[in-house]
Amino acid sequence: MAKTGSGEKGQPDYGWRFQGKIVRLCEDRSVQMDESSHLMERALRQMSMEYFALDRCLQCGICTEGCPHTKLETNARFSPRSFIQKARLGLLDLSGEDLWLCTQCGQCKLICPYEIPFLDVMISLRSLVVEQGAGYVPASIKGVLSSLSSAGNPWKEDQSRRGEWHADRDRSGNTSGRQDAVMLFVGCLPSYDKRAQKIARAAAELLQRAGVAFDILGEAEVCCGESALRAGDQGTFERLKAINTRNLAKGGAKRIYTLSPHCYDVMKNRYDGLETGGCQVYPFVILLHELISKGALPVRNGVHKRVAYHDPCLFSKHHSIITEPREVLRNIPGIELVEMEHSGEKSFCCGGGGGGVWRDTARGERLAEIRLEEALKTGADILATACPYCLTMLEESARGEERYQDLKVMDLCELLREGVFS
Ligand code: SF4
């Protein structure tokens, strides 16, 4: 895509060349096109506003300093500052990997003194590439988007198996269907992935122990759509959102708790119909914190370990959820909570956001490896987190590596379960 030169007589002198056609932007920088698909027009309209905002960027480079990619020795080529500069000059190469390196962790947005909406620009550009074929999409992302679109989950798994993790559990004293039941929005990884299912089981056991009535949607739940949205597939996101919104409304629960910060973020910020229908969405860790605070979840057993807590970016940088997970951990007797070099709002991304969890990244180029090194430096026995993507990224990178063999990666629900039950 190249920025056009001076306009024809009487035409605005601002525009982009897209698939051989000149797309003109009006003086107010909204799109003026004769023939265009609805999606293309929407993407370009959105982009024109965001590109206008890019004009404010002073090229100070603060964002690049904070971007986790600059810590990678082998992949230091990605820089939000230079990405913005190329975008402004119309020199972006959408046929390369760059567009897919950003994990949308939000660090640059947090520290930019001029509030440049870099994440929105990335999503709009990905949208042009994914929905309009204007550039390169990694094969693994294409595969996931196709599965999300056709099957409602990233692996084309059978939808009827979505609630299986729950079906084989002890259902005695089952509280589902009660008027006061809360809804547990499980998410794709804890529904289908054998490892992540342990998070869902631990969460369910904790709820039962605390006497909290809960339901799951089971096969009526589909992916929250966050991966589709951040990969630029707005159409698939809207379809998934519509299915979940309809089925959650049918379920009748007024409080929805998500096991993943990714589901929470997208349902909180983009499921506009949910909250207007009277539902409130919360992360599951907030419920745990509440239950512990009011004494409904007594923790009897000590877990005598040194624990480093990895903040999921969507909690710490996007929603300021920093103290509650730590208080849940501190409540478990015996745990010595330690902080890594980057923590809280300045946490270091695991590489799983923005579709990163679906990309194939070679060893030596993974952000998760830097995070594991930070955990090792604290002498932690356990690296705890509160996100199925983070858990997967960290555990996958530690797998088979001698130096990490004494470092166990666990979800906070699993750790709390140990304190409550074992
Ligand atoms: S996006 Fe913000 S932090 Fe980055 S170079 Fe521009 S003004 Fe500086």
Ligand code: SF4
């Ligand atoms: S969102 Fe994170 S990964 Fe993306 S450019 Fe900003 S700091 Fe870098």
